Amino acid sequence: MYSKVAVVTGANRGLGHALTVALAKDGYKVFMIGRNKIEIDNASAKLQEEGLNVEGFEADVSKGRHITALASYVQSQFDHLDILINNAGVIIEPGGRESKVTCFTVNPDLVEEAYSINAVGALRMVQAFYDLMKKARQPRIVNVSSGMGTVSKMEAGWPAYRMSKAALNALTGVLAAELEDTRIKVNSVCPGWVRTDMGGPDADRSIEEGVEGILWAAKLPKDGPTGGFFRDGKPIAW
């Protein structure tokens, strides 16, 4: 029997956790990836107690050797991967969503770190899982991006976050072109402003509302789009 398999990064809390629950309830075996062992073990153990088919794995998406070990582990259990959700992300600017940092005050080392997590992390994951994804029936990659990375409508502030999400969107475009002759579809999705630790309590969307557009892109049918940037299943400006 064909098993449905998914990998979700940043799954110990927020949108990644909710995506894990939704996919597991839909019959997927979900590998939950987190960079803190205790947190990902606790989160996965709780879901296992609820009867969900999930497994935690400690990996930091900014560390290549972690991602290689993760892919080997998944490959030891399955010969394919249906869904890869590159959800792990950070607002690295001091002060988070309240940050007053600008291009003139931001530490360039932090910008590099944001790139390594928010953009290059997704690239590392795609490289590591490409062989397994090629063997899936309807493989889908979702890069969880943000309207704050919209190059055609840039605004002030959060330079590391904005630049790294724009780079993530570029990755989506390059990948889609390179995957044109395969069954793998890849899209960027902005979840909207969501009440997570990152979005804060004043955000206008619940976590359940935030995950809907991501799940839509993760389960696109054969004639679904690839290489796009979406919110709520509708194209938005790059």
Ligand SMILES: NC(=O)c1ccc[n+]([C@@H]2O[C@H](COP(=O)([O-])OP(=O)(O)OC[C@H]3O[C@@H](n4cnc5c(N)ncnc54)[C@H](OP(=O)(O)O)[C@@H]3O)[C@@H](O)[C@H]2O)c1
């Ligand atoms: N919330 C919003 O309003 C909003 C809007 C647009 C886009 N997004 C995007 O949605 C995604 C999920 O955000 P969220 O709102 O759920 O934020 P969150 O609650 O802050 O969760 C972020 C998750 O990413 C993980 N993470 C961060 N760096 C990592 C690394 N190097 N390796 C592995 N995992 C890492 C975090 O792990 P730790 O617990 O270890 O930190 C956490 O699990 C992000 O990509 C974010 O940019 C969110």
